[in-house]
Amino acid sequence: MEVRTQYVVAGLARRVGLGLKQWVLSVQDYVILSWRGVNALFTRPIYPREITNQMDSLGVESLPIVVLTGMFTGMVLSLQSAASLDAFGARPYVGRLVAVSMIRELGPVLTALMVTGRVGSGMAAELGSMVVTQQIDALRVLGTDPIRKLVAPRLAAAIVMVPILTIISDMLGIFGGSLISVFNLQLSWAYYWRSVANALVMNDLAMGLTKPLVFGFILASVGCHMGLQTTGGTQGVGLSTTRSVVVGSVLILSSDFFMTKILLLVFPVT
Amino acid sequence: MRERVARVEGPARERRARPREEPILAFRDVRLSFDRPILKGVSFDLAQGTTKIILGGSGSGKTTILRLILGLLKPEEGSISVLGAEVAGMTEEEMRDIRLKVGMVFQEGALFDSLTVGENVGYRLAEDGLAEDEIEDRVREMLGFVELSPFFDRMPSELSGGQRRRVAVARALAARPRIILYDEPTTGLDPITATTITDLIVKVRDLDGVTSILVTHQLRDAFNVARTFMLKKNGEFVPSVVDDMSVLEGTEFLMLKEGEVEFEGSPHELQESDDPYIREFLS
Numbered sequence: 001m002e003v004r005t006q007y008v009v010a011g012l013a014r015r016v017g018l019g020l021k022q023w024v025l026s027v028q029d030y031v032i033l034s035w036r037g038v039n040a041l042f043t044r045p046i047y048p049r050e051i052t053n054q055m056d057s058l059g060v061e062s063l064p065i066v067v068l069t070g071m072f073t074g075m076v077l078s079l080q081s082a083a084s085l086d087a088f089g090a091r092p093y094v095g096r097l098v099a100v101s102m103i104r105e106l107g108p109v110l111t112a113l114m115v116t117g118r119v120g121s122g123m124a125a126e127l128g129s130m131v132v133t134q135q136i137d138a139l140r141v142l143g144t145d146p147i148r149k150l151v152a153p154r155l156a157a158a159i160v161m162v163p164i165l166t167i168i169s170d171m172l173g174i175f176g177g178s179l180i181s182v183f184n185l186q187l188s189w190a191y192y193w194r195s196v197a198n199a200l201v202m203n204d205l206a207m208g209l210t211k212p213l214v215f216g217f218i219l220a221s222v223g224c225h226m227g228l229q230t231t232g233g234t235q236g237v238g239l240s241t242t243r244s245v246v247v248g249s250v251l252i253l254s255s256d257f258f259m260t261k262i263l264l265l266v267f268p269v270t
Numbered sequence: 271m272r273e274r275v276a277r278v279e280g281p282a283r284e285r286r287a288r289p290r291e292e293p294i295l296a297f298r299d300v301r302l303s304f305d306r307p308i309l310k311g312v313s314f315d316l317a318q319g320t321t322k323i324i325l326g327g328s329g330s331g332k333t334t335i336l337r338l339i340l341g342l343l344k345p346e347e348g349s350i351s352v353l354g355a356e357v358a359g360m361t362e363e364e365m366r367d368i369r370l371k372v373g374m375v376f377q378e379g380a381l382f383d384s385l386t387v388g389e390n391v392g393y394r395l396a397e398d399g400l401a402e403d404e405i406e407d408r409v410r411e412m413l414g415f416v417e418l419s420p421f422f423d424r425m426p427s428e429l430s431g432g433q434r435r436r437v438a439v440a441r442a443l444a445a446r447p448r449i450i451l452y453d454e455p456t457t458g459l460d461p462i463t464a465t466t467i468t469d470l471i472v473k474v475r476d477l478d479g480v481t482s483i484l485v486t487h488q489l490r491d492a493f494n495v496a497r498t499f500m501l502k503k504n505g506e507f508v509p510s511v512v513d514d515m516s517v518l519e520g521t522e523f524l525m526l527k528e529g530e531v532e533f534e535g536s537p538h539e540l541q542e543s544d545d546p547y548i549r550e551f552l553s
Contacts, residue, residue: 133378133383135380138374138381140342141342142369142393142441143369144397
């Protein structure tokens with residue numbers, strides 16, 4: 001019995017050790033890939049056509065989901081906050097609450113999560129199928145660095161387009177909130193927008209625009225990393241796609257907490 | 271019906287009868303293992319203008335040899351000399367110059383799905399910054415060589431398995447490589463389509479004079495490549511088959527068994543071998 005227990009414990013320890021080793025190796029590969037990807041953005045050769053294509057597919061094609069997400073989030077935020085603010089007779093502050101919540105937190109996070117689901121997974125699937133069909137090897141054989149050709153343009157596109165999508169989402173969220181305030185909460189149009197304008201300060205914008213830069217980098221680098229790590233044929237592509245969404249989303253949400261902590265120190269709420 | 275000839279004459283023979291003394295590619299005691307040993311001390315030479323056909327069962331290390339030549343994998347021990355340069359310790363950047371002189375045809379073509387056939391074939395030339403008309407001329411020439419001229423604007427997804435591999439051959443040849451590597455180019459193809467691919471390999475060898483390595487486990491296709499030659503008839507080159515193995519020149523077989531070289535020699539020597547593994551493989 002004792003021997004059997006020892007055997008089971010040894011087996012478990014071996015598996016945990018192996019899992020830990022693979023995790024550390026994966027993190028190491030991710031860091032190297034991210035470093036080389038960023039480095040490739042500032043050294044030749046650069047592929048402007050690839051960057052434009054990625055901006056189109058990441059940015060322009062993500063507009064509908066970002067518009068819908070932003071608008072409905074602002075609307076529901078307006079409804080929910082009115083219910084709470086009424087308890088203190090503070091309904092006129094709905095505009096202020098919607099604007100600050102959207103710009104500081106919900107706009108950046110929800111946009112990043114939506115783009116991760118749509119584009120990060122697509123990056124993992126596309127690069128993953130290129131790995132399993134040997135197209136990545138073919139690129140290397142034809143003298144092209146896959147990181148320059150495939151990873152760097154995706155990073156550039158995400159770092160530029162996620163902040164732009166976030167601004168659009170913020171604007172539509174605040175606009176959605178105004179619709180509910182006017183038609184459902186009986187607040188005047190002018191009062192709502194004055195409340196929004198009074199609430200916003202430069203610190204909010206600084207925080208609201210710093211986060212999407214980092215989120216864009218995370219979603220693209222995780223998507224590319226998961227895609228390039230694909231093994232095991234088409235089944236592996238499916239796994240990479242799922243992992244890219246899970247890891248990307250968790251990283252975005254956890255980094256959001258730490259960034260908020262740091263940004264509140266840098267840009268304190270006045 | 272192919273013409274059957276007793277011996278090889280003409281440009282094919284001239285080109286293949288002049289191997290230089292210095293090998294264009296050499297493996298010396300190359301070892302590599304992942305979770306198990308893949309190559310256990312493989313050594314061989316490839317002379318200029320010749321073809322080496324690497325045979326072996328699944329997992330014998332055939333494809334690994336091609337990946338090592340291109341620097342897609344690095345050996346743990348041993349040396350690999352390609353066109354006079356030692357590639358075992360080269361960085362990715364240093365490998366670029368070697369890769370520009372070595373073409374590779376992947377197992378299922380590995381064409382870029384997002385590019386047209388023409389863009390695939392001209393990919394390397396475009397990367398090198400050649401003028402557009404120059405690229406188009408070269409691409410059309412290459413597509414003509416593999417008899418796929420009308421497919422210039424098609425997408426790879428519109429091609430059959432055999433057509434994809436012919437485009438892959440055109441892409442590998444576009445930058446005029448000195449060595450071309452074929453990784454199981456006939457796997458998964460029906461016998462007739464497989465013959466069009468082996469004829470193309472022969473055409474590249476005899477008309478372009480490119481040194482080549484063919485990795486395959488399909489014996490029929492391997493012997494087809496060894497026995498077929500492009501011979502001029504009525505002003506046109508046609509594939510012709512030599513029946514007598516003992517007169518074949520310029521093609522060598524290398525058989526791998528569990529990461530070791532089990533046999534190296536001419537087609538005739540392979541056919542006459544008494545080695546039980548080879549007999550079983552050939553049967």
